[in-house]
Amino acid sequence: MKKLSNLMDRIISRVNFNLRIFSIDVGDYLRGLVPENQLVKFYAFYGIWSNHPIHFHFSNSNLAGSCFLGRCKIDNSILYKCDIRGDELKVKGEVFHVDDKTLNVEEDEVIWIKDSLLVKTLVHNYSHNPEKLELFLIKNSASAPYANIHGSPIEGCFLEPFSTVDLTTLHDCRVGTYTYLQVGELSHIEVDAGWVWIRNKNLFDFNYNHPEDVLRKRYIAFVPGKGAMGMFMDFAEDRKMDFQRLYDVVNLESPIKEIPPGASINRYSVWKGKNHISRNVLVSQRAYLESSWLGEGANAQENCYISFSRLEGFNVTAHGATIIYATLGRKVFVGFNSFILGKADCPLTVGNESIIMPHTIIDLVEPVTIPGNHLVWGYIRRQADLEEHSMPLERLSKIKDQITIGRMRFRGSGDAFVEVFRQRIHHILEANGAFFDGETGRGHAQTGQTISFNIIQPYPTGEARGLYPTIDIEP
């Protein structure tokens, strides 16, 4: 175990050095979150398929419980139960558009995680930094449970629990608990807990901040030496055992007799109670489905929970989103780490094409109905809360300068904001195969049906206990 604990020290000191202006010791926050016996016990796995270039390279690392697809290079890192895909990386020969310029992708892109400590973190998509087209780099960084690194190269960063960095390049930043950033590029900044910040060059700037005391007392707090606490953690921890079985069995039987055409259920997803899925539905790894109904082309992305709910079709349920006791119309989008907690007697109903912003908390004490074509953000417990936490997309489209509603402030072109969002939702559905007609429109739901998952484990004893051997897997 000696080598592993040396590695841990080395990573922490590197992250701390990058973040030295903030005088933080990330070790105080993270050491307790990676129990040494778990690092030895859990296996990692990687997928082999013919639909995307693969190349896996792992050295001097622990990968406990993590999953890899595509091209991933992991050196001197500890990845504990992370979801790291590489099947959306750019491929040699593609053309990347940025503003009015085009850039040629000269080689297959790779996710490279170096000198980093990621805990239950999702790493996904591809580098949106046009300066590093072929490299999605995560270096000298640390992240806490249920953080999302989505299309975001980061160096010297510390991501607190349930934070999301989306399509953003970060240098030496600290991202607070339950903060969502989609801002292009940031460096040497501390962002407090509970911010939702979306900025698109000079086009628009959306921001909202969750009331700090509510967040900390009820939903999620992160305390040095004690870890992450609150309802978000309890919710995930309570369901942890349901995932265990998936890791015990090599080839699980499908939870339903016939998978509808174009649909796929990942073998590392949980299926409880009686669920219905329609054609072109995608259920990703570590998605959790319980007594729910998913219409055509709906997707349930990594780490999402959908229970006692009905999703009419073409729904996006983003990474880490939770949906309990809800009826969502067609094309309703539920963003990253949104937490919708209806109850049997206090359900949520959402009309077609509404957008639930990332990191929205809807924790109901009475039934709530959100009309179609609305933007929804922030913190909602009652119908009356909608007033300060939603608006019709049509109204938003007309905004040209700025608007402030409660704790939300929007500046710039509302029309551009709505348009960018709609395009992105369409793109996500397309990429996931929601529109597959049997011939064209193939996406993850279709290609994901034919992956073989392979298991790798660390040294069980000796000095290298807990470290994985050097592994290189090429086509």
Add this chain to the structure above:
Amino acid sequence: MKKLSNLMDRIISRVNFNLRIFSIDVGDYLRGLVPENQLVKFYAFYGIWSNHPIHFHFSNSNLAGSCFLGRCKIDNSILYKCDIRGDELKVKGEVFHVDDKTLNVEEDEVIWIKDSLLVKTLVHNYSHNPEKLELFLIKNSASAPYANIHGSPIEGCFLEPFSTVDLTTLHDCRVGTYTYLQVGELSHIEVDAGWVWIRNKNLFDFNYNHPEDVLRKRYIAFVPGKGAMGMFMDFAEDRKMDFQRLYDVVNLESPIKEIPPGASINRYSVWKGKNHISRNVLVSQRAYLESSWLGEGANAQENCYISFSRLEGFNVTAHGATIIYATLGRKVFVGFNSFILGKADCPLTVGNESIIMPHTIIDLVEPVTIPGNHLVWGYIRRQADLEEHSMPLERLSKIKDQITIGRMRFRGSGDAFVEVFRQRIHHILEANGAFFDGETGRGHAQTGQTISFNIIQPYPTGEARGLYPTIDIEP
């Protein structure tokens, strides 16, 4: 699948070329034995541990259901459900003794299988060819189910079902069904079915040949286009499903609450009914234990079956041996692929320190008792058969020139034969950890407790369907 079937053709044409003087097409024998869907369905696995150097390299191969330990390099080969270990290979710095000379091992030895097609074959131990100290090479060769390649580098060979090549270097040879060879070196020879031939330089030469018609009609026949047939095959096939579960579950619970000190049960062994194992017992992968009692230091090696039997202690049950309804005294040795089929009302009893030669068939129609300190060979169905198929070791020790008993002929020094055999049995027990006292005498039973097994799978679709990616795993 195209690449895989090209590979199959290429291997077969190479083996045929090496064996061209015999005008044989090994494809006629082997193609039907490797169903293409199995090649895609079964996963292979390798073990990671800290007790022995590891290095795995797999390229352009199918490895379905095969197992690897230590240092193994597999190129352009199809290995179907093979047991290939590498944990007994020589290690850099060791000294190898041959006659009165010593040779230094200059680098860690590697098993290298190239351009070969092995089906349900065991490859084991280390190269006993002192001319290639660091390389245990298997090239341009093909083998049929339940063949054993034990410490034997082979090039251009065809091993028929249940044949064993033990501590022997072979070039361009065909080894008949159920033939056992331990003869040092052979080239360009066809050995008929059912031979048991042990030759030690000028010291001694033991040979026995099974009656061909009995072997073919009752026990094992190998027919082009039809494969292997007979009681040996039926026996193994009947128990195939018992192994299936082992491959379905990632971490099986131990079949007993407390494993006695120094003992180990491989997770890929089958455990049926109520078994007892004592300290320092080794149960290897793909060993099959059913309602049996194993005394201190007994070992059950790969592919052996032990049912309704009692083994008093320090027993060696070699690879592929079958023991049903037998009571074996202390230090009884049962050689490779021996087939002991007692019945509840026709049991076999063997006294202490007797040696059942490799490839002995004991298929009882009445109870049979073999005294202690006897050598046993050939084909036994009744007590009276012992006359022509056994002799006291003491009597054998006194032979100085030659003796013929029934179909067995012995030439040379009986004393040397007995001495060499006893030393080998002692060495096997030692290597397997039978004499471990808690501190010294550590062997496979002790080191095997801490291996982590890792799963690898082939491409599930596309041109490369059934082929494994290029995999390289180093410490």
